[in-house]
Amino acid sequence: MKTLTGAQMMCEALLAEGVDVMFGYPGGAIMPFYHALPEYPQLRHILVRHEQAAGHAAEGYARTSGKVGVCVATSGPGATNLVTAIADAMMDSVPIVAITGQVVTSLIGKDGFQETDVTGITQPITKHNYLVTDVRDLPRVFKEAFHIARTGRPGPVLIDVAKDVQNARGMFEYPESVDLPGYKPNYEGNRRQIKEAANLLNQAKKPLIMAGHGILLGHASVELREFAEKTGIPVITTLLGISCIPEDHPLSLGMPGMHGWVHVNRAIQECDVLFTIGARFDDRVTGKLDTFARNAKIIHVDIDPAEVGKNVITAVPIVGDAKRVLENLTEIVNANEHSEWLNHIREIQATRSKRQRDPESGMFTPHHVYAEFTQIMQGEFRVCTDVGQHQMWAAQLIEYMKPHTHITSGGLGTMGFALPAAMGVQVACPNEEVWAIAGDGGFQMNLQELATVVQESLPLKICIINNGYLGMVRQWQELFHERRYSATPMWSPDFIKLADAYGIPGLRVERPEDVAEAIHQARATNGPFLIEFVVEREVNVYPMVAPGASISDMFEDPNEVEIEDVVAVK
Template sequence: MNTRVREVKGRELKDENQEMSGSSMLIQALARENVDTIFGYPGGAILPTYDEIYRTGIRHILSRHEQGAIHAAEGYARVSGKPGVCVVTSGPGATNVVTGIADAMIDSLPLVVVTGQVATSVIGTDAFQEADILGITMPITKHNFQARTVEDLPRIIREAFHIATTGRPGPVVIDLPKDVSIASGMFHYDDEPNLPGYQPTYTPNKLQIRKLAEAVTKAKRPVILSGAGILHAGASPELLEFVEQQQIPVASTLLGLGGFPGTHELALGMAGMHGTYAANMALHEADLLINIGARFDDRVTGNLEHFAPQATVAHIDVDPAEIGKIIETHIPVVGDAKEALRLLNEVNPQPGESVRWRMKVDEWQQEFPLWYKEGSEYIKPQKLTELVYEKTNGEAIITTDVGQHQMWAAQYYKFDHPNAWVTSGGLGTMGFGFPAAIGAQFAEPDRQVVAILGDAGFQMTMQELSILQELNLPVKVLLVNNASLGMVRQWQQLFYEERYSNSLFPIQPDFVKMAEAYDIKGYKITDENEVAGVLEEAFNYNGPVVIDCRVHEEENVYPMIAPGQGHHQMEGVKP
C-alpha cells in the first residue's frame, strides 16, 4: 500500500487509511496533489478547514479580498501549469470569487476552489451566510461538487483535480458544508478517478493528421493561428519544430503569446482587433489556416463574413465543442496539441510552394510595423513597454489588467518564452492583473514579475499591496496612468462622438503615498527622460515597487479593427 506521507513546512502529514475529519482529509488530499500554496480568506463555515491549515502548516496566502485570492490562484496556475487552489467561506466569501471562476473557465485555467457552506441540515433555509454556490457556478465551471457526506470527500477531491487538469483545463468548485468538514471518516486516496462519461481525447485520428499534412503540401499561402492550447499542452517545442520545418508564418492570439517565440523571423505578432497588420492580412489572404488551440474568439475573427475567406480551415483542439462552433472547419483534429504536432512532425509533409507568400508577409511586416509618435511632453505608453522589455531582457513575467495598457503590452513586449504572459482574455476582468502577479511570483519566486496595470483596474484590487509588504514579494507594479478608463474612453471618442460618460477620473489617490503607506517604495514619473533610470533602479531593487507613470489620456491603441469590420479593414496602420 502506498501511504505517500509528505512534509509540509516541517510538519508530517498523516498516513492514509486513518480516521480523520473532513477538513483533515482535505489538507491530506491537497498534499497528495502536490499543492504547495493555497490562496484564500477565512470565515465561519470554513473555520474547521482553517484550523487544519494552522495545524499542518501548509502555506496559505491571506488575501485582503476574495477577489484577490481567486485571481492570485489564476496567476499561479497560468505560470506554473499546476492547478491554483483557492479556499473561501460560504455566502459572500463564495460569491466574491464568482468572477474569477468565470474568468478561469473562459481562459481554460485549472483551478480547484473550495467554498465553505452552511451545515447540510439547514441548506435551503436561507441560513446565515448561505448561498447556492452550486447553482451560481454551474454555468461557469467545468464541474462542481457538494460533499454531502465525509465518506464522499476523498473521491470528490480526487475527481476535482483530475477534471480541472485534464482535457481542456478549467475551474472546479468543491462546496464543503461545515458539518461534513467536522465529521470523521476513513481517509483513502489511492483510487484512480472512475469517470466513464469524461474521457478526453488526447491522441488525434491519424487519418486527419494525414489530411492536414496533405493540405500543408498543397498550400501556397499557409498561416498558423497559435492559441493558448499550445501553452496548456506544453507544445511550444513541437510548434517551433513544425514551423521551421514547413516555414509557415505564425500569428498568435492574445492568450497564445509566448507559445511561439515573438522575436522569431516567422512570428507575425498578435492577430485580431489590435493585432499587427501582417498577422491580420495573413489571415485574410491565407489559403490554409491552421488553428492550434484557439477558440476563434470574436476579438480575433472580426466580422465573420470577412474572416479567412479564401482559406481551408484546419482546427486542432482538445475540446471537440470548439471545433466548428464559430468557423466552418474543413479539417477537424480533436486531440492534444502536443501530440498532434508530434504526429505532424513525424509525417514531415513536403512544404508547399510558398516562397512568394513569405516574401509578401515580409513586405507587410516591413511596410506596416507597429508605430507611435514620439516627442510628446507625456510618457508614451508604447515606449514605456519597450523600455520594460529592454530593462528585463525580455525575461520577465508580465501580468496585466484589461484595456489599453493590456494591448500595448501585448503589442510591444516580445514574448519568447511560454507561460510568461498572464492576462484576462475572454472575460476581460479589471482588477485581475495585480493579484495575478502575486500568484505568478509564488509560482516562479526567482523570476522578475512586472504587473503592467491601468490606474482604474489597480484601484479594484490594490488592497493586496498588504501581501507585497508582509512577504516582501519583489513584484514591480507599473501604472499606465491616463486618469481614465482608457479603452472605454477610446471607444467613446471613436464611436460615441466624444461623450465621455463616466470614463474620466478627475480625482485620483496619490499612488506613491499609497505605496508608502504600505511601506513599499513608490515613484511618480511625468517625464519620458526619467523612465529608463527609474526602471533601472526599480528592477535592481530587491523588493516591491509601485511606479506611477503619467501618460496622455487621449493616447489611443492602434491599429484597430472597428466593430463590424474585417481584417483587411484595419484603421490606424500608419501615422
C-alpha cells in the same frame, strides 16, 4: 486507513494532489478547515484581502507553474466573491480548484446565515462542481475534482463542503484512480484527420499557423517551433497564445484581431490554409465572421470537441492534445519553405511597422514605457497585465521570448486581474522578475492586495499606466460615441503615497527621458516597487478593427509618424 475529521481529509487530499500553496480568506463556514491547517505545515496558505484576488492568484500560479491552482473561501459572500475569478478561469481554460465552506447540512436550502447556493451559481462557469454533504465522499470528490481540472481542456472545479461535514469524522483512504464513465478526453487526435491536415498543408501555397493558449496549456511550444521550422509556415499568436514562440523568431509575425497588426490580419485574409491549434476563434480575433479567412481552408486542432466548428467552418477538424497532434503531424508533413509568401507578409509589415511617436512633440505616451521595457529586459521577465488600453499595448509592444511570460485575462476581460495574478506568478517563480502592469482604473479594483504583497514578502514590481481615464472605454466613446466621455474621466489617489502607506517604495514618472532610470531603480530594489507613469491622456490603441467590422478593414493612428531615431519596437 485512518480516522480523520473532514477538514483533515481535505488537507490530506491536497497533499496527495501535490498542492503546496493556496490563496484564501477564512470565515465561519470554512473555519474547521482553517483549524486543521496548522497540522499541515507543508501547505502554505496566503491570506489575500479579497476572495476575488484569491481566485486570480490561483490562476496566475496555475498558468505559470503548470499545476492546479487552489483558492479557498467561506460560504455566502466569500463564495460569491470568487465567482468572477472562476468565470475568468473558465473562459481562459485555467486549472483551478475552488474550495468553499457551506452552512451545516440541516440549514441547506433554508436561507441560513451566509447561505448561498454557490454550486447553482457556478454551474455555468465551472467544468464541474460538488456539494459535499457526507464526509465519506470527500476523498473521492477531491480526487475527481483535481483530475477534471487538469485534464482535457483545463478549467475550474468547485468543491462546496458543508461545515458539519468538515467537523465529522470518518475513515480516510485516498483513491488511486477515478471512475468517470462520461468524461474521457481525447488526446491523440484521429490519424486519418491528421493525415488529411498534412496533405492540405503540403499542397498549400500560402499557409498560416494561428497558435493559441492551448499551445501553452499543453506545453507544446517546442513542438510548435519544430513544426513551423520544418514546414516553413509563418506563425501568428492570439492574445493568450503570446509567448508560445519567441517573437524574434524569423517565422513569428505577431498578434491578429481587433488590435492586432495589419500585416497579420491581411495574412489571414490572403492565406489558403489556416492551421489553427489551441485557439477558439474568439470574436476579438475573427471580427465579422462571414468575412474571416474567406480564401482559406481551415484546420482546427482543439482538445475540446465543443469548440471545433462552433464559430467557423472547418475543413479538417482534429480533436486532441496540441503537443501530441503536433508531434504526429510533424512526423508526416513534408519539409518545405514559403519564402515568397513570408516575404510578401514582411513587405506589408514594413509599410505598416510598429512605430513610436515623435519624442520632440512633447508627448509622453505609453509607447515610450513599453519600448524601454523591451530594451532593458531583453525578454528576461514575466508580465501580468490588467485589462484595457495598457493591456493591448503590452501585447503589441513588449517582446516575449519564453513561454508563460505573458499572463493576461482574455475571454472575460477582468479588470483588477493584474496585481493578484502577478502575486500567483511570483509565488510560482520566487526567483524570477515579475511585473504587474495595470491602468489607473483596473489597479484600483484590487489595490488592497498591496498588503498581501508586503505580508508575503513578494518582490513584485508594479507599473501603473495612468492616463486619468477608463482608457479603452474613453477610446470607444471618442471613436463611436461622439466623444461623449460619460463616466470615464477618473480621479485617482496619489499612488506613490498609497504605496508608501503599505511600506512599498515608488516613483512617479512624467517625462519619457525618466522612464529607463525608474525601471532600473525598481529592478535594483530588493522587494516590491511601484512606478506610476503619468502619460498623455487621450492616446488610442491602434491599429483597430471597429466592433462588428471585418478584420480587412483596420484603421491606424493618424498622428503616428515614422521616425528613425526613436527606440525601435518590433
